[in-house]
Each structure stands twice: as C-alpha cells, then as structure tokens.
Amino acid sequence: MSQSRTQTTFAPPVMEARRWLETADFSEQPLINVSQAAPVNPPPAEMRAAMAAMMEEDDTHLYGAVLGNDALRTELASQWARHFEGTVSPAQVAITSGCNQAFSATISAICAEGDEVLLPTPWYFNHKMWLDMAGVTTVPLDTGAHLTPDVATAKALIGPRTKAIVLVTPNNPAGTEYSSETVRAFYDLAKAHGLKLLIDETYRDFDSRDGAPHTLVGLPDWDETLVQLYSFSKAYRLTGHRVGAMMASPAFLAEAEKFLDTVAICPNQLGQKAALWGLQNLSDWLAGERQEILNRSAAIGQNMPALEAKGWSLLGNGAYFAYLRHPYAMPSDELAKWLVHNAQILALPGTMFRPSDDPAGAQEMRIAFANIDASGIAALFARLSALEGLPLRA
Known part of the structure; x- marks a missing residue:
C-alpha cells in the first residue's frame, strides 16, 4: 500500500524532543532548555x-x-x-x-x-x-x-x-x-x-x-x-x-x-x-535585543575553553545558535536523550540536521540560546564540562 507524503516525512524534531521530557526527573536541578530557536517571552x-x-x-x-x-x-x-x-x-x-x-x-x-x-x-x-x-x-x-x-x-x-x-x-x-x-x-x-x-x-x-x-x-x-x-x-x-x-x-x-x-x-x-x-x-528596542544576543554569543566563546579541555569543539556561533562537536562514542541522537535524564539539558542532536547516512550528524549538537542569558550559558557549560561516565570516541 502506498504511503502519503506526510507518512514518508520524519516527525517534527522539536516536538519529538519535547516528548523526551515526559519521563525525566527535574527534582534535583531545573531543566536547561536549548532546543528551540524562538523567544518564549511575549512582545514588549x-x-x-x-x-x-x-x-x-x-x-x-x-x-x-x-x-x-x-x-x-x-x-x-x-x-x-x-x-x-x-x-x-x-x-x-x-x-x-x-x-x-x-x-x-x-x-x-x-x-x-x-x-x-x-x-x-x-x-x-x-x-x-x-x-x-x-x-x-x-x-x-x-x-x-x-x-x-x-x-x-x-x-x-x-x-x-x-x-x-x-x-x-x-x-x-x-x-x-x-x-x-x-x-x-x-x-x-x-x-x-x-x-x-x-x-x-x-x-x-x-x-x-x-x-x-x-x-x-x-x-x-x-x-x-x-x-x-x-x-x-x-x-x-x-x-x-x-x-x-x-x-x-x-x-x-x-x-x-x-x-x-x-x-x-x-x-x-x-x-x-x-x-x-x-x-x-x-528600532531602539530591537537594537537592544540584538546586543543581548551578541552578548550571549560572546558568552559561548568565553565558556568554550572549559569544554574544549573535555574534547568538545565549537563549529559555529552566531544569531541564536552555537553548533558543537561532542567527543563521545555515543551518537548524538542517543546523547541528547541521555542529557535530559542525566544532566537535565534539552538540546537537539546533529542527526536532526543532516541526512541519515551522513556520519557527521552523530558527532554534533545544536545549542539554541534564545532563552538563556550569559549566566544560563555558564550554567549550561558547567553541566556539560562535568559530564562523567561516557566513553570517548577513539
């Protein structure tokens, strides 16, 4: 039986990632959500x-x-x-x-x-x-x-x-x-x-x-x-x-x-x-919003040395996004789910942004910082730097 166009198209990634939260426990520390590149605050x-x-x-x-x-x-x-x-x-x-x-x-x-x-x-x-x-x-x-x-x-x-x-x-x-x-x-x-x-x-x-x-x-x-x-x-x-x-x-x-x-x-x-x-x-208000995003992008760069010491690398950084290569043997689609339960971080894996046969996606993570400020970015990087028990890539 033939399938419809929607049946042969993958599910919306952001919605899929949100479902990972259903079985997670955030009693010890709050979730850091860097999965979606859209502001959650209302208009001014x-x-x-x-x-x-x-x-x-x-x-x-x-x-x-x-x-x-x-x-x-x-x-x-x-x-x-x-x-x-x-x-x-x-x-x-x-x-x-x-x-x-x-x-x-x-x-x-x-x-x-x-x-x-x-x-x-x-x-x-x-x-x-x-x-x-x-x-x-x-x-x-x-x-x-x-x-x-x-x-x-x-x-x-x-x-x-x-x-x-x-x-x-x-x-x-x-x-x-x-x-x-x-x-x-x-x-x-x-x-x-x-x-x-x-x-x-x-x-x-x-x-x-x-x-x-x-x-x-x-x-x-x-x-x-x-x-x-x-x-x-x-x-x-x-x-x-x-x-x-x-x-x-x-x-x-x-x-x-x-x-x-x-x-x-x-x-x-x-x-x-x-x-x-x-x-x-x-226009003046938007200029302030732009400067805040640029400040957050700068905070990404300032916090990267701690992650680089753990084997991470920064591939891209601008607008709402930082794009990272992780050092672990675990593919990014599995790592992203692991992070929800073990570090209380929700981020999207690179596998969501590449063809299924492209191995690069398994090594990449997207960080969308539209809704975390410089202090939130520091907390995010502290959690990532503290990860333990994951085998590294050869």
Missing part, C-alpha cells in the same frame, strides 16, 4: 498595549489581501531597501503566515514533483520536511569544516532538474554568517544556470555585522533570480501570530499567491498590524 509591553487597541478595529477580524496589507508591504519594502542598500518596491513584497509558509509557497511556485533543490547541510529541518512533502528531491550540499557552502561544490551538483539553491544566513542550525562574497557568488551561480536563489534571513536582525550583509537587491533585475525570506517572529517576539515575508518579482509573487490563498487566504491581521507597529516604533 508597549507593543502589547498597541495590539490591544488594534483589537477594537473592525478590519482586524476580517479577511485581508492574500499578499498582505499594503501599509506593511510598503514599510517593509522601504526598510529592506535601506538595510540592504538597494531597491525594493511594495509590489516585490508579500506577507505570509510565518517564514515557513514563505518557504513552502516559494518551493510550490518553483518546483514540480521530482525536481531538485540544493540544500546546505546541516540544514534547517523544516526546509527538508517541506521538500519531502512536496515530492521535491533534496540534494545535500556539504558545507565543510567551516559550515559555509562552496560555490564550486554546488556547481558540481546542479543537474537538469535542479530548480533552486537555498541559503540560510545567519544560519540555522550552525550560527554561521555567510560573507557578502559567498552570497554574491551563489547569486551569480544561480543566475548563470537559470535557477532561483532562496535566502532565508529569519535571523538577519541579529547579524553581528553592522550594515548590509550583502547588497543583492542593488543589482539590476535582482528579482528574476533572488527570493528573500524573512520572519517577524524573532525580531518582535510575534511567534504565535505567524507573520513572515518574502521578497521577489511581482510575477513570482502572483504564482506564490495561488498557494497562499489556498492554504491561509490571508496572513493574520493582528500580527500584521503589530509587525507594522514594530517596524515603525521599536
């Missing part, structure tokens, strides 16, 4: 007050435009163009129900069943899940020791059914920030082969670099090749309101609109209004 008080007023507006409770509200599209286009030092019009912006929906709509507008998409490893697992459910073949693009994709390696993987290349920068799960030269090289590669370049920039507000990380929207006809994806969830803590965006050509957005109309009809109205309010009023 001033935004919530503004949202309360928005609830009294009639159109908050009605259908809106499929591609999003004009005011939000206009404001995001203006700020996006300014940040990336280029030109973006409101007609090149669509608002979506979160960034995952933006990715799904993009793939649906690009690919037919059996087409191929290059996806760097370690990958963001929801990207892989959607490609599987869409019947699109994922072509793993190894990112090497520095967790940065190489254009020559990518070029060798392009075949007659390749339709797109995906980049995530700052990267989830690795934390790596791709240089402007790397991003431009992939743009040129995609353009030369008639492919789409998808860049998921969910974490762009927490990039450690000042100024534009790349200037692709300053290139002529950039929207013929480039599709940029974004999320308001991380910047303004709007995770429950599901507001994302995509930047592409108006013709491409017209294709994506078919998907968006079928799946959600329109983005959440309250979330869109809140996102617009945030863009217009919270």
